[in-house]
Amino acid sequence: MLSTFKVSFKLRIAYKTNGVIYGLKSLPLIKKLLPDSLYGSHNLKIFATIISISAELSSIFIGKLLYFASLYWAMILLKMTPESFVHIITFLTFIGAILNTNMFNPTKDKYYAICLMRMDSGKYVISNYIYYLIKTFVGFLVFSVIFGMISGIGIIACIAVSVLVISVKPCYSAWVLMKYKRTKKANNENKPSVIMWITVIILLVVAFLPPYLGYAISEGFFLLLTTLMVIPAVSSIIYIFKFGAYRKIYKELLTPENLYINTSKKTTTEAQLLAMQKKITMDPSQISKKTGYKYFNDLFVKRHSKLLTKSAKWITLISILIYLIVVGLCLFFPDKTKKFNEVLHSSLPYFLFIMYSINRGSIITQAMFMNCDHSMLTYRFYRQPKAILSLFVERLKSIIIINLMPALVIAVGLPSLMLITGGTDQPINYLLLFVSILSMSVFFSVHHIVLYYLLQPYNINLESRSFTYAIANFLTYILCYYTMGKQIPTIIFGSTITVFCIIYVIVAFILAYKLAPKTFRLK
Amino acid sequence: MKLILDNIKKKYDKKDVLRGASFTFETGYIYGLLGRNGAGKTTLFNCINEDVEIDDGRCMVEVNGGTRNIDVNDIGYVLSTPMVPEFLTGREFLKFFIDINKKEIGQGKTIDEYFDMVSIDMEDRDRLIKDYSHGMKNKMQMLVNFMANPQILLLDEPLTSFDVVVADEMKQLLRRMKREHIIIFSTHILELALDLCDVIVILNNGVLEKIDKASLDNSGFKDRIINALRGE
Numbered sequence: 001m002l003s004t005f006k007v008s009f010k011l012r013i014a015y016k017t018n019g020v021i022y023g024l025k026s027l028p029l030i031k032k033l034l035p036d037s038l039y040g041s042h043n044l045k046i047f048a049t050i051i052s053i054s055a056e057l058s059s060i061f062i063g064k065l066l067y068f069a070s071l072y073w074a075m076i077l078l079k080m081t082p083e084s085f086v087h088i089i090t091f092l093t094f095i096g097a098i099l100n101t102n103m104f105n106p107t108k109d110k111y112y113a114i115c116l117m118r119m120d121s122g123k124y125v126i127s128n129y130i131y132y133l134i135k136t137f138v139g140f141l142v143f144s145v146i147f148g149m150i151s152g153i154g155i156i157a158c159i160a161v162s163v164l165v166i167s168v169k170p171c172y173s174a175w176v177l178m179k180y181k182r183t184k185k186a187n188n189e190n191k192p193s194v195i196m197w198i199t200v201i202i203l204l205v206v207a208f209l210p211p212y213l214g215y216a217i218s219e220g221f222f223l224l225l226t227t228l229m230v231i232p233a234v235s236s237i238i239y240i241f242k243f244g245a246y247r248k249i250y251k252e253l254l255t256p257e258n259l260y261i262n263t264s265k266k267t268t269t270e271a272q273l274l275a276m277q278k279k280i281t282m283d284p285s286q287i288s289k290k291t292g293y294k295y296f297n298d299l300f301v302k303r304h305s306k307l308l309t310k311s312a313k314w315i316t317l318i319s320i321l322i323y324l325i326v327v328g329l330c331l332f333f334p335d336k337t338k339k340f341n342e343v344l345h346s347s348l349p350y351f352l353f354i355m356y357s358i359n360r361g362s363i364i365t366q367a368m369f370m371n372c373d374h375s376m377l378t379y380r381f382y383r384q385p386k387a388i389l390s391l392f393v394e395r396l397k398s399i400i401i402i403n404l405m406p407a408l409v410i411a412v413g414l415p416s417l418m419l420i421t422g423g424t425d426q427p428i429n430y431l432l433l434f435v436s437i438l439s440m441s442v443f444f445s446v447h448h449i450v451l452y453y454l455l456q457p458y459n460i461n462l463e464s465r466s467f468t469y470a471i472a473n474f475l476t477y478i479l480c481y482y483t484m485g486k487q488i489p490t491i492i493f494g495s496t497i498t499v500f501c502i503i504y505v506i507v508a509f510i511l512a513y514k515l516a517p518k519t520f521r522l523k
Numbered sequence: 524m525k526l527i528l529d530n531i532k533k534k535y536d537k538k539d540v541l542r543g544a545s546f547t548f549e550t551g552y553i554y555g556l557l558g559r560n561g562a563g564k565t566t567l568f569n570c571i572n573e574d575v576e577i578d579d580g581r582c583m584v585e586v587n588g589g590t591r592n593i594d595v596n597d598i599g600y601v602l603s604t605p606m607v608p609e610f611l612t613g614r615e616f617l618k619f620f621i622d623i624n625k626k627e628i629g630q631g632k633t634i635d636e637y638f639d640m641v642s643i644d645m646e647d648r649d650r651l652i653k654d655y656s657h658g659m660k661n662k663m664q665m666l667v668n669f670m671a672n673p674q675i676l677l678l679d680e681p682l683t684s685f686d687v688v689v690a691d692e693m694k695q696l697l698r699r700m701k702r703e704h705i706i707i708f709s710t711h712i713l714e715l716a717l718d719l720c721d722v723i724v725i726l727n728n729g730v731l732e733k734i735d736k737a738s739l740d741n742s743g744f745k746d747r748i749i750n751a752l753r754g755e
Contacts, residue, residue, distance in 0.1 A: 242633075277653050280609060280610045280651065280653055282651050284610075291622045292619070292622045292623055295618070295619055295622065296608075296611075296619050299610065299611060299615060300610055303610040303611075303651075304610065352553055370611065371608070371609050371610050372609075374606075375607055375608055375609070376606070376608055378600070379572070379606075379667075380572065380573075380595045380598065380600070380604060381623060381624060381671075382596060384595060387623070423662070452633040457743035502604050522574070
């Protein structure tokens with residue numbers, strides 16, 4: 001058993017070490033200095049091993065520190081009594097047992113050890129589970145004592161916290177194993193079922209609501225509960241030790257799809273492609289009377305309605321709801337409308353970020369590449385300048401229309417709210433709000449698709465290779481984010497942004513027309 | 524028509540993949556392009572199809588004694604992994620393809636007649652291509668490449684994903700088509716090349732070389748090809 005653990009531990013450290021080197025090699029500049037033979041370099045290997053072992057050690061503590069610190073902070077924020085500490089911890093522990101089992105988490109190290117290296121699955125699981133429980137116990141002990149004492153809990157109860165954690169976990173895992181014996185279906189902790197989610201939500205409410213209202217289980221009850229939990233915990237651990245079908249469970253859990261990024265680049269690509277293909281939906285009503293590229297694009301939009309139009313409709317609906325709520329608030333609290341009117345006069349910069357966030361452009365271009373251009377660009381007729389440009393125009397139209405739907409609600413909503421809350425000295429503000437929201441929407445739509453056509457960032461393996469594309473996206477984000485905090489009067493911001501958007505759209509369109517036939521191809 | 528490759532060179536990073544490949548392919552023959560793993564067969568096809576830029580040399584066609592650059596409509600390229608738009612049904616893809624390539628295709632067959640050509644079942648024609656099997660996707664890809672009737676057909680490992688019946692049908696189809704086409708067929712399977720192809724060309728060390736059968740019997744010819752691939 002111990003030797004199995006040693007081997008598996010070494011294996012994990014080795015692959016983490018290579019992960020560190022791989023990470024180093026993917027940094028610009030540094031990658032040029034480091035040759036491929038690096039994986040064999042002794043000194044670097046030692047350096048990377050130290051990093052990965054310290055990562056393993058810190059994993060024992062850092063997560064728990066964050067957990068207890070945020071819990072403590074929440075308690076202060078909600079002005080809870082010291083008893084709340086054990087109350088909240090108790091119920092969160094149950095949640096942790098469900099969502100963080102270690103055993104039912106399909107990870108790469110399990111795949112390497114059990115599937116590739118064909119290690120004894122029973123010995124592997126049990127030895128690593130014991131290691132996990134010890135790690136958890138130690139990590140919890142340190143911080144439950146520190147934060148428990150600060151909260152005013154007795155030392156015994158503090159220690160009991162970590163006992164409870166490592167008692168509840170095996171109970172739940174043993175129960176899942178028993179369920180597996182009956183149903184032959186393995187649980188994947190990363191894909192919780194609906195029942196699990198509901199249980200978690202109920203536990204969350206029970207954890208926080210009663211203490212907030214002033215009720216909490218007492219320290220004495222907590223100690224009793226912990227003591228009682230030890231008995232089923234011991235029998236659960238015995239059950240886990242004796243359970244013989246781990247290999248079968250992992251055969252089911254350790255699939256490329258569950259591991260997501262795994263084994264080779266090809267599987268990653270396939271998993272990504274498959275995920276994107278699942279977004280394609282078809283029903284008999286989706287027909288098109290158009291021809292040529294219009295037909296092609298029309299069907300693309302219809303088949304991707306789940307991804308494109310449906311979410312735009314949701315955003316529209318939510319915008320309408322928010323609008324109605326705000327109007328309602330204005331009617332019920334007429335004394336607050338003046339303040340709100342002032343906010344409206346300088347809130348336009350926020351909407352740059354909002355329009356950026358609700359724009360579906362980036363996901364649309366991603367779908368375009370994965371489900372369409374990735375294969376179609378291999379055909380020569382599809383790469384002809386005329387073909388590229390006519391499809392570009394069709395796509396631009398669709399993206400703009402899809403995004404205009406929610407934009408229109410906001411563009412009408414803002415000036416009408418301004419009117420309801422007391423109007424404005426400069427009537428041009430109404431028009432500016434309307435026009436600038438619409439132009440922002442068009443701007444982001446154009447921006448995403450032009451970037452896609454000019455930089456076509458993906459290679460045939462669907463990896464995004466363009467550094468420029470990443471930088472351009474990052475700059476867009478930063479700019480929108482930065483503008484958000486600025487208090488600029490509508491009249492200035494509105495007119496500037498409108499003029500900017502119009503100029504940008506024209507320039508981008510000309511650039512795309514000139515350059516896209518050359519830039520839009522498979523890399 | 525002739526397809527003339529003149530001293531084509533292509534480098535990836537520091538690796539010379541093609542080091543001056545030259546050959547003249549003619550209408551009326553099926554050429555079997557053989558090469559070991561990583562010899563550069565796909566790269567050669569990509570160069571001919573202008574998917575990648577060549578570093579040096581020329582690809583051109585000779586028609587009625589005059590040479591010119593390769594045109595879009597000259598080439599059909601069937602990739603080893605089928606590349607077809609997953610979000611369309613088979614029928615929609617063909618309709619779109621006919622719309623776009625009206626000039627080249629003309630008033631040919633109906634969509635269903637095209638489906639018949641590669642024997643895709645009636646009930647599959649209106650299903651999304653993403654739900655097609657690998658072999659069916661491959662058929663679709665091959666079909667659209669045949670439809671526009673390009674004079675040069677580049678086929679990269681095309682028959683390996685078909686079951687034996689379909690593979691046989693495809694072979695028949697290619698044999699019928701060769702009279703008016705230049706067909707270049709890359710494969711790993713020596714038996715398939717010997718069975719289907721009229722001329723065997725090997726790609727070794729970045730250059731193309733025709734292997735003469737001369738008076739050898741099949742097994743002697745095989746040995747000669749393998750020796751050539753070994754570089755002996």
